[in-house]
Amino acid sequence: MIELKLQKSLRSGDQEMLLDLDISIKKGEFVTFYGESGSGKTSTLRLISGLVEGDSGTIFVDNDCWWDMNAKINLKPAKRKIGYVFQDYALFPNMTAYENLEFALPKYQDKAIIDELIAIMDLKDILNLKPDMLSGGQKQRVALARALVSKPKILLLDEPLSALDNIMRLKLQDYLIKIHHKYHLTTILVSHDVGEIIKLSQKVFEFQKGKIIRSGNPKEIFTHGKTSAKFQFTGEVIEIFHEKVIGIISVLIGQDIVKVVCDLSELEEFKVGDKVMVGSKAFNPIIQKI
Amino acid sequence: MNWIPLILTLKLALVTTLVLFVLAIPLSYWLSITKSKIKPVIETLVSMPLVLPPTVLGFYLLLAFSPQNVFGAWLENWFGIRLVFSFTGLVLASCIYSLPFMVQPIQAGLSGISSSLTEAASLLGKNRLNTLFYILLPNIKSSIITAVVLTFAHTVGEFGVVLMIGGNIPGKTKVASIAVYDEVESLNYSLANQYSIVLIILSFITLFIVYMINGGHLKRFTR
Amino acid sequence: MNQVEGQISGIQSSDHMSLVFLDLGNGIEFQSILLDTQESAHYLQKGNRVNILFKETELVLSKEKEINISLENQILASITEIKKGEILTRIRLKTVIGDLVALISTTSSNNMSLKVKEPILAMVKFNEVILSPL
Secondary structure (H helix, E strand, C coil): CEEEEEEEEEEECCEEEEEEEEEEECCCCEEEEEECCCCCHHHHHHHHHCCCCCCEEEEEECCEEEEECCCCEECCHHHHCEEEECCCCCCCCCCCHHHHHHHCCCCCCCCHHHHHHHHHCCCHHHCCCCHHHCCHHHHHHHHHHHHHCCCCCEEEEECCCCCCCHHHHHHHHHHHHHHHHHCCCEEEEECCCHHHHHHHCCEEEEEECCEEEEEECHHHHHHCCCCCCCEEEEEEEEEEEECCCEEEEEEEECCEEEEEEEEHHHHCCCCCCCEEEEEECCCCCCCCCC | CCCHHHHHHHHHHHHHHHHHHHHHHHHHHHHHHCCCCCHHHHHHHHHHHHHCCHHHHHHHHHHHHCCCCHHHHHHHHHHCCCCCCCHHHHHHHHHHHHHHHHHHHHHHHHHCCCHHHHHHHHHCCCCHHHHHHHHHHHHHHHHHHHHHHHHHHHHHCCCHHHHHHHCCCCCCCCCHHHHHHHHHHCCCHHHHHHHHHHHHHHHHHHHHHHHHHHCCCCHHHHC | CEEEEEEEEEEEECCCCEEEEEECCCCCEEEEEECCCCCCCCCCCCCCEEEEEECHHHCEEECCCCCCCCCCEEEEEEEEEEEECCCEEEEEEEECCEEEEEEEEHHHHHHCCCCCCCEEEEEECHHHCEEEEC
């Protein structure tokens, strides 16, 4: 259980913002931080990992105090047993993929974990390559594996999938689910992708200007339990067609593109890139074996 | 042609570069991470030799090192070192004079490294020294080579400071640049010409190396 | 999407399904069938107000007002605008519960020779009606 009660004033550009948090995350949960950029998501990960300190408050993990402003307790980042995957992956450019993993191995720890992670993350073929020879998805896998070498209890992922194309992203989501369960991790993901959040996480915290404005089950938060429609998916608008008397909107849902007809009066509400929910009554779709 | 001034020049440049390399790494590292208020003061001091006439520097060093002075006397009485008109004095003066050429490229290289690399290393439990030697320095190889070559080349080209502090003692402080001056003074133009050509070739080669590296031609060697 | 407000006036449930009766005001009653029950959807309470949604393409229009037909939701309307495309025709309707839009084929529209101001019966099957809590 991670209990975070803290305040920190943040500065982004010339704007000052107070990050004011009171959240708790259960052991073994996969949670997501969601919200606009600059709303404090990454800062929260940095506070948990000890890369930065708050102005006041406490951090408790499984009833151990990691940080307490008043008691002057501040556990070092390395002592917090955290795996952290940076947005830019932060792989060491002077080392091969394998050396990156090896460098992360704490003294006197068994090397078996490295071999295990190589197998799980399918790294065998790229072990001897340096980071700038790797594709985005490969870097991501190496970074993920490196974060797990020290067998952390908590995994923090700072928008790790945002730079990847859709197919790669879906694959890596599966890796994330796999390792989350295999290593009994408590995972915190920063993500903007609603579909990804619904697929991966059990709980979402929505940040706005340094505060949590909503939290709960992702499906309920994002579809707001909005309609009785049972055939619901979330996706992104990729194309809008204007027919004579109707509009047609193409929506990317996972790897599939679906098209939805709508009235002309609705077309103005949408633009390419919008996150949308597509729904229909469960009575309408047909089903066939393939 | 007498080779001794040329050998002395190379010896001075080599020793200066070595000494500066060892000194500049902690200094550059500190400058690249510090948030201290005195950072601009230190940066200014490091860069001063870029704009000061070498004679000014030489003049004050001469005063300071002189055995008639408190500092110079103390050195001589306690350590038996006389810095004026000696090779050790030349090295010390050169180190001060070439300091920005060593510090600035290394500092720029270190500052250019994404902070997430350092943070990743600290999350993996590596201390600062480990991070410096295993992560930071190996990733700024081209900056380091630039710094080393520039420092070397700059020391080869020194004149003013060397003349002021070292005088013109053959085999001891008479480096190639002084020798050129010396030969011209005694109207020995052909000898001055020989020293000069060697210096030109030497400078060309060293600078050429820097541009090869910065242009990426040597990338496969520096990685 | 057509959208009108109404009040839940009755619920008839089986294990996984509910038939919801809706009062849209002015004596208009609609029905909606859902794969929800009062346990699975808390807003399903008699007296609760809800949004009632259905696609334009699901509206069926008839010139005859009295027909024995299995379309549960019916409302009298008058045509306020007709916009003809090659294949589809968009028809705006005025009703006591507000404005609606119907998309029908241009062939049908021509066959029925629909005109502005003409009275018409608009219908929608109960499995096409989506509810959304307010």
